[in-house]
Amino acid sequence: MDTFFVDIYSVSIFILQFFKEAFSGPFEFKEIVNQCYKVGSKSLALVSLTGLVTGIVFTTQSRPSLSVFGASSWLPSLVAIAVIRALAPLVTALIVAGKVGSNIGAELGSMKVTEQIDAMEVSGTNPFKFLVATRIIATTFMMPVLILYTGFVGMMGSFLNVYMNESTSFPAFIKSAFSSIVFLDIYASLFKALSFGFTIGVAGCYQGYNAQNGTQGVGRAANLAVVISMYLIFIEEITIVQIINSIR
């Protein structure tokens, strides 16, 4: 139990240091852009495939239930609510946690145990600002982009399915899909995205930056980065949904 509170304290200090370094100059714009590109490019293929399959499968599985009540025309609306409110943020976050979070944990962990971080420090570079702050900013601000993209691809998957089965036109599909979506849904998804991205960045960087015990420590850092991110993402998802529903 003692170590739990020590960890909470250490993570809190780590987050405070992030805010201190992120909002004080000199700013690492070039490295932030580089990290944003990496976050996006590493996740894009898997996010595209998952978004498309989610849209198609969710539409296929929902159709029989709605048909029983003669409500097949509600299909685009149902899919839009599910994808935009829940599936796109959650699925994207889990994929990014697995692909990017583990990569950050392993990369920083490897740099730590091979003294590359010390080398950076003694050559006059602030490694926390250059390695940690840039990665957390990148995951935080790329997550909304990826979630919007996943939502778009998911809806396109759903449209393909609906078009092939019901011959619904694209304008009719979009009109039906967005008839039940309000701005609060979009804001909630974006808020979730920022929260999930920050969590993935902090978990990956914290585990990697504090890795110990050689290659075993690198593996442990990568593993813990993913596991802790996923637990926290589920907790945040439930919490944010409760808050949004109480506002709605």
Added chain:
Amino acid sequence: MNKVEAKFDTNQVVISIKDLKKSFGTLDVLTGINIDIFKGENLAVLGRSGTGKSVLIKIIVGLLKPDSGVVKVLGQEVDKLDKKALQALRLKIGFSFQSSALYDSMTVRKNLEFPLTRNRRNLTKKEIDDAVEAVLDDVGLPQTIDQMPSELSGGQRKRIGIARTLILKPEIMLYDEPTSGLDPITCIEINNLIVEVQERYNTSSIIITHDLTCAKETSNRVAVMLDGKFFITGSFDEVFRSNNTDIKAFHDYNFINENEIIRE
């Protein structure tokens, strides 16, 4: 045998260490280090594994904080410096890591450019390119410029690690086990490089090593650590005239076996 011919100035102290102590938990690693290192001097620090040799140079460069004692580098007390002043001081100190610590994701060129572009932001592209090529020539590896660290041999990695520190033209060099894990021929090349760096860049150096050949060939003075403090300091020959069993064991392991092999 000793290749170090550079004269050093005993009136000018570049590193001064007084009663330095450092513990990790209940383990007392440094128990009272006292030594002055002079301008232009190469000091080899010998000692068994785990005696705190690497801890000593990490304290000198500010990577670790001492529990007590005073470490002054170029007249500045390292422990008392703020972040900005410490960063400025570090630019005058080159640190060659045991593992070389090259940035895996960057080519040799990028590794060498990194300290320059971070700390000398007014340099032109041509000035940076010239500096990179010059320092690669100095370590004898101009052909590796576009290679990744994973494509280099252990000796090449050590040389590039040294080149990366030299690019900022440091006044002090700290070498952590420069010849560990290398074959004898490469060890000789690294020893020669350390001496060349001292002559060409007029550096003062601390060389942490187990390798007596390295200590003998690269240093003006040798200090032997026992139980967390310097047991004896002096020229190589003075130190190894000692009858202390640990010091004799060090010497005999490195040189008696070598002589026996030659006789056979």
